[in-house]
Amino acid sequence: MSLKNDSVFFTDKEDISSFSLTNQFAEHLEFILVKDKFTVTKEDAYFSLSMSIRDRMVRRWLRTQQKYKEEDTKNVYYLSLEFLMGRLLGNALINLDFYDECYKILNDNDLGLEEIRELEHDMALGNGGLGRLAACYLDSLATLGYPAFGYGIRYEFGIFNQNIQNGYQVEKPDHWLAYGNPWEILRRELTYTIKFNGRVESFQDEKGNNKFKWVDSKDVLAVAYDVPVPGYKTNTVNNLRLWEAKPTEEFDFEEFNMGNYVAAVQSKNESENISKVLYPNDTITEGKFLRLKQQFFFVSATLQDIIRKYHINHKNFNKFSEKVAIQLNDTHPVIAIPELMRILMDENNLGWDEAWDITIDTFAYTNHTVVPEALEEWSVKILEELLPRHLQIIYEINHRFLSFVKENYSADDSVLRELSIIKEGTDKKVRMANLAIVCCNSINGVAELHTKILKDKIFYHFNKIYPKKFKNITNGITPRRWLKTANPFLSGLISDKVGDKWVTELSELKKLEKFVNENDFLENWRNAKWLSKKLLIEHIEKEYKIKINPDSMFDVQIKRFHEYKRQLLNIFHVITLYNRIKDNPKIDMVPRTVIFAGKAAPAYYQAKMVIKLINSVAAVVNNDSDVGDKLKVLFLKNYSVTLAEKIIPASDLSEQISTAGFEASGTGNMKFALNGALTIGTMDGANIEIREEVGKENIFIFGLLAEEVEELKLKDYDPRVYYNKIPELKKVIDMISENYFNPDEPGIFYDMINGLMTVDYYCLFADYESYIKTQDKVSRLYKKQEEWTKKSVLNVSRIGKFSSDRAVKEYADKIWKTKQVLVEID
Numbered sequence: 001m002s003l004k005n006d007s008v009f010f011t012d013k014e015d016i017s018s019f020s021l022t023n024q025f026a027e028h029l030e031f032i033l034v035k036d037k038f039t040v041t042k043e044d045a046y047f048s049l050s051m052s053i054r055d056r057m058v059r060r061w062l063r064t065q066q067k068y069k070e071e072d073t074k075n076v077y078y079l080s081l082e083f084l085m086g087r088l089l090g091n092a093l094i095n096l097d098f099y100d101e102c103y104k105i106l107n108d109n110d111l112g113l114e115e116i117r118e119l120e121h122d123m124a125l126g127n128g129g130l131g132r133l134a135a136c137y138l139d140s141l142a143t144l145g146y147p148a149f150g151y152g153i154r155y156e157f158g159i160f161n162q163n164i165q166n167g168y169q170v171e172k173p174d175h176w177l178a179y180g181n182p183w184e185i186l187r188r189e190l191t192y193t194i195k196f197n198g199r200v201e202s203f204q205d206e207k208g209n210n211k212f213k214w215v216d217s218k219d220v221l222a223v224a225y226d227v228p229v230p231g232y233k234t235n236t237v238n239n240l241r242l243w244e245a246k247p248t249e250e251f252d253f254e255e256f257n258m259g260n261y262v263a264a265v266q267s268k269n270e271s272e273n274i275s276k277v278l279y280p281n282d283t284i285t286e287g288k289f290l291r292l293k294q295q296f297f298f299v300s301a302t303l304q305d306i307i308r309k310y311h312i313n314h315k316n317f318n319k320f321s322e323k324v325a326i327q328l329n330d331t332h333p334v335i336a337i338p339e340l341m342r343i344l345m346d347e348n349n350l351g352w353d354e355a356w357d358i359t360i361d362t363f364a365y366t367n368h369t370v371v372p373e374a375l376e377e378w379s380v381k382i383l384e385e386l387l388p389r390h391l392q393i394i395y396e397i398n399h400r401f402l403s404f405v406k407e408n409y410s411a412d413d414s415v416l417r418e419l420s421i422i423k424e425g426t427d428k429k430v431r432m433a434n435l436a437i438v439c440c441n442s443i444n445g446v447a448e449l450h451t452k453i454l455k456d457k458i459f460y461h462f463n464k465i466y467p468k469k470f471k472n473i474t475n476g477i478t479p480r481r482w483l484k485t486a487n488p489f490l491s492g493l494i495s496d497k498v499g500d501k502w503v504t505e506l507s508e509l510k511k512l513e514k515f516v517n518e519n520d521f522l523e524n525w526r527n528a529k530w531l532s533k534k535l536l537i538e539h540i541e542k543e544y545k546i547k548i549n550p551d552s553m554f555d556v557q558i559k560r561f562h563e564y565k566r567q568l569l570n571i572f573h574v575i576t577l578y579n580r581i582k583d584n585p586k587i588d589m590v591p592r593t594v595i596f597a598g599k600a601a602p603a604y605y606q607a608k609m610v611i612k613l614i615n616s617v618a619a620v621v622n623n624d625s626d627v628g629d630k631l632k633v634l635f636l637k638n639y640s641v642t643l644a645e646k647i648i649p650a651s652d653l654s655e656q657i658s659t660a661g662f663e664a665s666g667t668g669n670m671k672f673a674l675n676g677a678l679t680i681g682t683m684d685g686a687n688i689e690i691r692e693e694v695g696k697e698n699i700f701i702f703g704l705l706a707e708e709v710e711e712l713k714l715k716d717y718d719p720r721v722y723y724n725k726i727p728e729l730k731k732v733i734d735m736i737s738e739n740y741f742n743p744d745e746p747g748i749f750y751d752m753i754n755g756l757m758t759v760d761y762y763c764l765f766a767d768y769e770s771y772i773k774t775q776d777k778v779s780r781l782y783k784k785q786e787e788w789t790k791k792s793v794l795n796v797s798r799i800g801k802f803s804s805d806r807a808v809k810e811y812a813d814k815i816w817k818t819k820q821v822l823v824e825i826d
């Protein structure tokens with residue numbers, strides 16, 4: 001159907017934007033939520049305000065999509081199993097520039113905007129860095145006006161809620177949709193059939209070519225939900241499309257016909273299960289059947305949608321890769337590769353070579369980790385059952401690839417085995433990263449060191465074969481959310497000084513440098529930090545009933561719990577400080593509030609025990625009268641984007657202490673520096689580039705380098721040597737193993753310590769001394785507040801490189817070859 005006028009309903013000037021926001025707010029309350037002044041709740045106010053703001057976006061949203069169609073733009077499709085969006089209201093208010101107006105409307109109704117914002121449930125459809133990166137990139141893509149589309153799954157349950165009971169992590173479901181979601185639009189008309197199982201039939205077409213058909217499949221439906229992604233002060237509103245799984249009617253019908261009502265309802269649930277829950281693993285993969293179903297469900301729906309859109313302007317596939325660039329966010333969506341081959345060959349009659357050229361020109365892959373347990377491998381058996389045709393295609397790709405290698409390179413069997421997409425063995429596996437490397441036009445790492453490790457180690461032989469495919473694009477974060485919205489005190493001060501161009505041109509922060517010797521400015525800078533600290537203290541005192549000293553150094557490590565991130569090393573430092581106080585209760589030391597937050601994968605025992613240890617140490621330290629307010633340890637539960645927005649502006653010290661060579665990039669490190677925290681960190685991931693930018697005198701670097709970590713391991717590294725040599729370390733370890741912090745549960749840390757003393761895989765003992773010495777240096781500097789503040793200013797002024805605007809421009813230029821589009825509203 002098409003409308004006579006324009007595809008936009010409001011074509012004259014009397015459009016929705018001429019209604020006052022106040023009226024709209026009142027209308028939504030009355031006519032949509034059916035509330036009056038006697039029955040209205042704060043939740044209603046949140047909903048009504050969100051819907052009013054969404055209304056303001058609608059026109060730009062429609063226009064943007066229309067413009068992309070009209071101009072037949074080259075579109076970028078960012079495929080990700082995770083989008084860690086956080087809250088949307090505050091971001092929309094800032095990007096659309098409605099914050100002040102809404103503040104007033106709510107004020108006039110005796111409501112506080114900040115209080116109302118607190119009612120929004122985080123859209124937490126991701127685990128950690130990878131999912132948040134996707135969200136930052138969507139913000140930048142919209143702000144810069146790139147024709148880009150996010151595609152993912154509308155999980156009914158996002159990342160679990162973390163509770164702490166007796167110091168242990170307990171997982172609870174995240175019912176984020178329970179009260180509805182004002183930001184999404186159901187697109188019932190965009191429903192696609194997704195096939196699973198069945199078998200492959202082969203036949204010859206009229207020209208005698210061998211052809212294949214996937215038949216007798218079990219089908220599920222994918223229904224689209226759209227979420228608007230507004231750019232900052234532009235007309236562009238891009239689209240994030242998330243799929244929900246639904247049963248097909250035929251599927252139910254069969255069972256009903258057999259009179260089997262209960263089985264019919266059961267199979268309905270099975271279909272719906274596909275989009276039920278986000279897998280709570282970060283950098284660990286599990287070869288679970290349902291996870292593969294999720295992956296295929298989502299890429300199949302997405303490809304059908306991409307092809308439908310492409311066909312609006314094109315009759316055949318000749319221009320497909322000129323108009324479509326698909327970025328695969330890690331290996332999770334890599335099954336899209338054989339799916340596109342299948343669609344082109346089996347459903348559109350293209351030959352292998354033609355389909356292959358299109359496929360390889362379309363796909364690009366980002367690798368996000370070198371942790372071996374994160375490299376996805378799918379059992380051939382599972383694939384054979386679930387996606388029989390795809391397995392055939394993968395075998396054929398592998399066969400052609402290995403023949404090519406044998407013909408062109410002198411590769412011995414061990415090299416061929418390493419390169420092969422199929423990992424031989426009793427349980428044969430498909431290596432998704434190898435499949436991606438063979439079939440994509442670009443493979444990128446997310447920080448310089450990470451890319452180097454990919455090229456020189458993990459994918460060494462691939463890099464020899466395809467040196468041009470490997471690229472680096474260092475990660476970035478959006479300044480809109482992570483400075484402008486999250487830190488009004490600091491961002492206000494910055495804008496007063498240098499204007500607000502930095503919001504879209506982060507390198508403008510450089511201009512701050514010339515004020516670094518102005519005392520008033522430094523005073524204001526400290527004051528801004530102090531105000532953020534006060535806000536966080538209020539939050540903590542309310543939730544945890546614990547008093548915090550605002551003059552203490554806020555020393556913060558917030559991120560997923562993983563052994564390589566070494567939260568354990570941080571707690572060793574805390575215990576060391578505690579021991580120093582116990583040895584000399586009158587010690588003159590810089591008071592610290594050490595803050596931890598983060599979730600551990602529910603099945604990751606070691607990581608969960610680190611959370612328990614932190615809570616055990618906190619219970620002892622915080623209640624010891626010798627300690628007073630010299631030291632406090634806090635574990636803030638249920639880490640989220642929203643909690644990060646509260647903690648980061650209030651932080652003095654940012655802990656980025658992973659074992660060198662393990663953190664692909666890190667993005668928290670960038671957020672802290674952007675908010676004026678100084679970093680203590682290893683030469684790992686993007687820390688190295690942050691050091692390069694801010695200057696080595698403005699960051700605290702310690703520990704082994706990546707190659708030293710490797711060497712140490714080759715030299716039969718023995719942690720006991722360090723234990724015996726360093727008295728402070730010995731004392732820490734002895735206290736943990738002698739149950740000093742857990743007298744009521746003796747023995748619970750025995751495995752942890754025993755493990756460390758035998759194989760300290762992440763080199764905590766080897767890095768301990770250098771970490772402690774560097775922490776002492778940090779404390780000494782903190783005493784000289786003026787010097788500290790100058791370094792804080794210099795960190796902020798030199799952090800411009802780490803904007804996600806820079807990162808997406810690099811993707812657009814180096815990989816997607818797509819152009820910015822200006823959307824105009826008449």
Ligand code: NBG
Nearest residue numbers: 129130368446663664665666667
């Ligand atoms: C994470 C890395 C981080 C990196 C983000 C974003 C995964 C699989 N990887 O170091 O651990 O910053 O990805 O690239 O979540």
